[in-house]
Amino acid sequence: MASTIVAFELGGREVEVMVKPMTTLQSALRDQLGFTATKEGCRQGGCGSCTVLVNDEPMLSCLLPVEDVAGQRVTTLESLTPTQGLHPLQQAFLDANAFQCGYCTPGMTMLAQALLDHNPAPDRGDITQALTGNICRCTGYGPIVRAIEVAAQAMHAGEEGQPR
Amino acid sequence: MARLRGTGIAAVNYPTGMNLGGDPSQALIHATTSGSFVVSLSATDLGQGLKTVIGQIAAETLGVEFGEIVIDTADTDTGPHDMGTFASRATHRVGNAVIAAATEARQALLEVAAEELEAAVDDLEGDGHGNLLVKGVPTRSVRIAEIASMAQFKYGRTIAGRGAYMKPKSLVDPETGAMDPDSTEAHACTVAEVEVDTETGVVTVLSIRSAYEVGRQVNPALVQGQIAGGAWMGMSHALYETTAPYYPAVDHSPRDFSEYLMPGPLEMPEIECVVLEMPSSNGPYGVKGIGEMTANSPIPAIANAIYHATGVRFDDLPITPEKILRGLDAKRSGPS
Amino acid sequence: MSPDLNVVGNSVGRSDGIGHVTGRTRYTADRSFPGMLHLKMVRSPLHHARIRGIDLSAAERVPGFVRALTARDVPHNCYTILGLIGVEPEEEFVLAEDRVRFKGEAIVAIVAETEAAALEAVSKVQLDLEELPAVFDVEEALEPGAPIVTHWGNNTFMFEGHPCRRVRLGDVEQAFQQADYIVEGVYNTSPIEHAPLETTGCIAVPEANGRYTVYTNTQALYFSLDNTAIILQVPGSQLHFVGGTVGGGFGGKVDVIVEPIATLAAMKTNRPVRYTYSRAEEMQVSSTRSAWRIYVKDGVTRDGHIIARKVTSYADSGAYSRQTPYALTKHAANAAGPYAIPNVAIDAYCVYTNRQPTSAMRGFGVTMASFALEVQMDKIAEKVGADPWTIRFINAYHDGDMKPHRKLVEDATLIETMQAAATRVGHELPDVFRSMTSAPRDAGHDGGRS
Ligand code: FES
Numbered sequence: 020m021a022s023t024i025v026a027f028e029l030g031g032r033e034v035e036v037m038v039k040p041m042t043t044l045q046s047a048l049r050d051q052l053g054f055t056a057t058k059e060g061c062r063q064g065g066c067g068s069c070t071v072l073v074n075d076e077p078m079l080s081c082l083l084p085v086e087d088v089a090g091q092r093v094t095t096l097e098s099l100t101p102t103q104g105l106h107p108l109q110q111a112f113l114d115a116n117a118f119q120c121g122y123c124t125p126g127m128t129m130l131a132q133a134l135l136d137h138n139p140a141p142d143r144g145d146i147t148q149a150l151t152g153n154i155c156r157c158t159g160y161g162p163i164v165r166a167i168e169v170a171a172q173a174m175h176a177g178e179e180g181q182p183r
Numbered sequence: 184m185a186r187l188r189g190t191g192i193a194a195v196n197y198p199t200g201m202n203l204g205g206d207p208s209q210a211l212i213h214a215t216t217s218g219s220f221v222v223s224l225s226a227t228d229l230g231q232g233l234k235t236v237i238g239q240i241a242a243e244t245l246g247v248e249f250g251e252i253v254i255d256t257a258d259t260d261t262g263p264h265d266m267g268t269f270a271s272r273a274t275h276r277v278g279n280a281v282i283a284a285a286t287e288a289r290q291a292l293l294e295v296a297a298e299e300l301e302a303a304v305d306d307l308e309g310d311g312h313g314n315l316l317v318k319g320v321p322t323r324s325v326r327i328a329e330i331a332s333m334a335q336f337k338y339g340r341t342i343a344g345r346g347a348y349m350k351p352k353s354l355v356d357p358e359t360g361a362m363d364p365d366s367t368e369a370h371a372c373t374v375a376e377v378e379v380d381t382e383t384g385v386v387t388v389l390s391i392r393s394a395y396e397v398g399r400q401v402n403p404a405l406v407q408g409q410i411a412g413g414a415w416m417g418m419s420h421a422l423y424e425t426t427a428p429y430y431p432a433v434d435h436s437p438r439d440f441s442e443y444l445m446p447g448p449l450e451m452p453e454i455e456c457v458v459l460e461m462p463s464s465n466g467p468y469g470v471k472g473i474g475e476m477t478a479n480s481p482i483p484a485i486a487n488a489i490y491h492a493t494g495v496r497f498d499d500l501p502i503t504p505e506k507i508l509r510g511l512d513a514k515r516s517g518p519s
Numbered sequence: 520m521s522p523d524l525n526v527v528g529n530s531v532g533r534s535d536g537i538g539h540v541t542g543r544t545r546y547t548a549d550r551s552f553p554g555m556l557h558l559k560m561v562r563s564p565l566h567h568a569r570i571r572g573i574d575l576s577a578a579e580r581v582p583g584f585v586r587a588l589t590a591r592d593v594p595h596n597c598y599t600i601l602g603l604i605g606v607e608p609e610e611e612f613v614l615a616e617d618r619v620r621f622k623g624e625a626i627v628a629i630v631a632e633t634e635a636a637a638l639e640a641v642s643k644v645q646l647d648l649e650e651l652p653a654v655f656d657v658e659e660a661l662e663p664g665a666p667i668v669t670h671w672g673n674n675t676f677m678f679e680g681h682p683c684r685r686v687r688l689g690d691v692e693q694a695f696q697q698a699d700y701i702v703e704g705v706y707n708t709s710p711i712e713h714a715p716l717e718t719t720g721c722i723a724v725p726e727a728n729g730r731y732t733v734y735t736n737t738q739a740l741y742f743s744l745d746n747t748a749i750i751l752q753v754p755g756s757q758l759h760f761v762g763g764t765v766g767g768g769f770g771g772k773v774d775v776i777v778e779p780i781a782t783l784a785a786m787k788t789n790r791p792v793r794y795t796y797s798r799a800e801e802m803q804v805s806s807t808r809s810a811w812r813i814y815v816k817d818g819v820t821r822d823g824h825i826i827a828r829k830v831t832s833y834a835d836s837g838a839y840s841r842q843t844p845y846a847l848t849k850h851a852a853n854a855a856g857p858y859a860i861p862n863v864a865i866d867a868y869c870v871y872t873n874r875q876p877t878s879a880m881r882g883f884g885v886t887m888a889s890f891a892l893e894v895q896m897d898k899i900a901e902k903v904g905a906d907p908w909t910i911r912f913i914n915a916y917h918d919g920d921m922k923p924h925r926k927l928v929e930d931a932t933l934i935e936t937m938q939a940a941a942t943r944v945g946h947e948l949p950d951v952f953r954s955m956t957s958a959p960r961d962a963g964h965d966g967g968r969s
């Protein structure tokens with residue numbers, strides 16, 4: 020089968036990949052573009068470690084043919100990281116030790132970003148509900164939930180502090 | 184139909200550091216020109232934070248700040264032998280090896296400093312923050328970083344240390360089982376509170392509250408992390424996980440996370456703990472270790488709580504809703 | 520924190536934390552090399568079978584196929600990883616020879632240009648298998664006439680002449696006679712998968728200097744290197760193993776499963792070779808925690824003192840023992856629990872069945888003992904009419920007590936831990952337990968025994 024060229028926006032920059040049909044976004048990111056923050060815990064939609072944002076919506080990149088994101092806006096953990104310092108979610112994860120092995124962290128962070136985009140002041144129930152598709156084998160989830168609570172507050176405070 | 188509540192307890196020991204195969208660990212340390220110290224190991228970090236706690240132990244022994252320690256590990260070309268990261272051994276075994284290596288490196292450091300300060304080695308002491316002082320003469324002090332640099336460029340000396348830790352292999356007497364297979368024992372007591380829905384058989388764990396005694400904690404935040412993660416895993420073992428299917432045969436074992444069940448964040452109870460520190464005699468700075476044991480006591484505590492709630496004993500793990508319902512049915516129909 | 524310590528006792532931040540939150544931490548599977556080949560395994564579809572033939576011809580015609588490896592290609596085709604520390608016999612193969620003993624056992628390794636090509640070639644390998652009867656229960660496996668899994672004629676691992684790891688202290692049978700109550704229980708646990716979020720895997724890379732660098736997420740680098748050297752019959756100096764942060768271990772990555780065959784493939788093809796488990800392989804093929812069946816029989820006095828404990832444990836090792844014999848020994852040393860019991864008999868069996876092999880997992884031999892014993896403690900409490908705290912306090916071991924495996928207790932803190940837990944949950948303990956300590960009994964504390 021012939022390969023095609025698919026172009027999409029990745030972290031604010033235009034990228035092109037040449038792919039065979041049914042290549043996943045996960046594979047294009049990791050194997051072709053070298054963006055390995057997006058993990059592969061199962062490659063069948065069961066763990067959430069491959070979560071990325073497509074036009075700000077969380078998607079499992081292991082289930083998404085890369086053709087489907089042609090012309091769309093893809094955000095991975097690489098592009099969430101600011102030039103200096105850390106994103107408030109990253110800082111909160113770091114401060115709360117919301118990881119042990121860290122393998123679930125990128126997917127958790129992207130999912131949390133999507134949650135906070137939709138709901139800047141989530142309560143604990145909103146957070147746990149949002150995380151149900153993402154697996155963490157190490158932490159017991161508590162530290163992750165707490166980190167997201169702290170990040171939400173920090174981001175909220177940050178916004179209020181900004182001149183309008 | 185009702186929701187029944189119950190409380191259960193469990194108290195456990197856990198042996199840390201195994202030596203049924205000998206299982207040694209080694210470490211090498213050297214100073215760089217800028218006064219940082221490279222700790223070379225081959226032990227891997229599984230996510231528990233090994234590199235962090237080993238760095239803390241090295242910094243403590245050398246008398247420098249944590250930030251001056253570089254952990255170079257998991258490379259067999261540069262790291263000396265290590266048996267591996269398992270059996271709650273890494274902090275205990277590698278930590279002891281690192282103390283030995285750091286002690287030797289510190290001696291080399293003191294010798295250079297003594298020469299530079301024109302003092303006897305025994306008259307020097309560290310402040311734990313990267314300085315060496317002549318005892319009783321606060322004005323005569325020098326930065327460890329300076330000594331490290333001078334050792335290279337002025338004195339042509341190495342500041343380095345080797346360390347090994349091994350508890351000799353324990354042979355087991357095949358008749359009596361007499362053996363000495365571990366180094367020390369950590370302990371835990373867990374109280375679990377559950378609610379059992381008699382209509383669905385679903386067990387909700389309301390809280391898992393524990394006390395742990397793990398010897399000295401090198402990094403209390405990481406200990407808390409182990410306890411929280413272990414409580415989840417214990418609850419998961421108690422109520423959810425199995426690769427042996429319920430129906431109908433061994434062929435139907437799970438292939439993925441949609442078939443292999445584990446509790447998610449919605450199912451998580453309140454997890455609380457207190458940690459006592461009663462230093463062990465043979466661990467680094469009194470460490471016992473906490474790697475594996477945190478999943479253990481929650482399992483029987485939950486099983487005992489379910490009995491307390493329902494009056495039915497469930498002695499087969501995992502205690503699934505199906506088993507609960509069958510057990511309640513059997514109790515209702517009474518002894519036949 | 521102790522006042523004399525500066526760094527130990529501080530909750531300093533994780534040194535690898537920034538890497539984790541930015542996704543820069545490099546796990547094994549995040550590496551890639553030009554020209555890298557992919558290895559996939561042809562596995563047994565049956566639980567127990569004789570291999571009559573293997574036909575590779577259709578697989579070899581798949582575009583992208585590079586080569587196949589069978590048992591004949593493996594220099595020392597033996598996977599018995601504890602052989603390194605003198606545990607015998609050699610029993611497991613890297614690639615199956617004449618028989619497969621569990622569903623999923625590796626038979627042929629296929630190396631191909633892409634993962635898809637490797638998977639397609641795997642699907643084209645024709646196996647001629649003769650199905651044999653299989654056994655899945657530890658006690659059925661010990662019955663006369665059970666299908667035999669091992670090559671030595673019975674289904675138990677032999678511990679220096681005994682079919683089980685034995686521990687003996689005192690005389691349990693006599694103590695049972697003297698006991699006021701006998702409390703018995705049978706406890707079963709399911710096999711459990713480690714389920715690390717990062718699956719087991721490695722990449723073996725030929726280097727310019729004739730050596731091979733193996734990037735692996737093993738928990739034990741030298742253990743993997745030494746076993747690989749033995750299997751491939753090469754000097755250890757030819758191998759360079761590089762690990763890193765492991766994406767969850769829990770004991771499952773102490774097995775040396777992927778490295779030897781990936782390295783062999785790199786040697787045969789002179790190309791980098793990646794061999795990483797799929798999630799389904801991790802679930803169905805990689806080692807699990809053993810299923811256990813534990814029989815406990817306790818002799819108890821009217822006032823709740825346990826005077827005799829007999830434990831008979833069966834760990835389902837699956838088709839091969841891997842690290843499980845080691846777990847049985849650790850189990851036997853802990854199967855009486857943290858209690859002072861003068862008469863103890865423990866028989867711990869490592870039993871072979873046709874399930875997937877088992878190995879180390881967090882709590883190695885102790886987790887399931889703790890489950891059985893701590894439920895048993897509650898049954899004893901109920902029997903003698905004591906509350907669950909009391910039964911544990913009056914039986915708790917103290918420093919200086921003799922454990923069943925004849926090691927004196929040191930560093931005992933069970934009593935203090937229970938006191939702290941009681942306080943934490945607001946449970947009022949009677950004075951006698953509040954003032955108890957784990958200090959040696961002759962130090963003035965009698966541990967509540969009168
Ligand atoms: S890798 Fe995509 S959900 Fe697991």
Ligand code: FES
Binds near residue numbers: 121122156158230766
């Ligand atoms: S930190 Fe290991 S899976 Fe979440």
